[in-house]
């Protein structure tokens with residue numbers, strides 16, 4: 001179901017019920033243009049920093065996409081730095097903490113003026129015709145510690161440009177989060193996808209006739225229940241598909257991610273309306289733990305050393 005942000009705010013009960021029943025909700029016209037303009041500026045200026053090409057173009061421009069391709073192919077290390085710099089940029093921090101998103105989360109989680117934290121905040125740069133990045137059918141909870149699926153933990157998936165079947169939008173199985181359980185997941189790397197740290201649910205466990213394809217305009221947000229099966233399609237366009245995703249929760253609940261290593265970042269405090277998260281400090285801790293966990297935060301995203309607690313969870317041959 002697609003609903004305009006205004007209508008969602010006007011009739012929250014109706015849409016909370018929809019989310020509870022189907023496990024997802026697509027809200028359009030929900031984010032301001034300024035956020036996207038700042039992201040674009042940040043991408044342009046960082047591309048200049050790492051490729052020395054001055055470009056001031058929208059994300060769908062051929063020039064910008066050509067430059068990204070060149071940097072990625074010719075200098076994967078620099079591309080990796082480019083990625084890390086963007087991931088921790090002010091433009092992106094502002095995106096994560098955007099008031100409008102947090103308001104929608106408060107409504108969905110049924111917690112007026114609440115304590116909200118977030119985890120697994122990830123920028124994705126999905127290059128054209130590169131299936132290495134594509135995420136097959138999964139439930140987000142499968143990547144977490146067993147038991148964490150009980151935490152009310154909606155994810156927000158937000159593309160920076162319009163997404164369609166052609167450039168790899170998301171697909172969901174409405175109602176697939178009910179009954180509440182983590183389906184069996186397999187390891188892609190055991191299925192021959194070298195270096196992959198992704199999991200997948202076998203197609204035979206996905207009811208084809210139920211698949212809903214979520215094409216979206218920039219400015220829309222797709223909210224996903226932690227247990228809804230979903231996947232992204234391959235990017236068959238000529239442009240990079242930019243998106244972010246993050247999971248929200250009550251800070252008191254088990255996050256199931258980096259447990260005991262780094263806590264989710266607090267986004268809102270009910271007793272302190274002026275609270276602003278300290279991103280630098282949090283990313284520092286996160287980076288350090290990520291280094292232990294994935295080898296190095298600065299290595300190429302496609303480096304072959306793969307690690308991750310979820311790989312152990314689903315490794316049936318251990």
Ligand SMILES: O=C(O)CCC(=O)C(=O)O
Nearest residue numbers: 124134135140232243245
């Ligand atoms: O952006 C995508 O391709 C999928 C993102 C996703 O489902 C995830 O990060 O859990």
Ligand SMILES: [Fe+2]
Nearest residue numbers: 138139140230
């Ligand atoms: Fe996911």
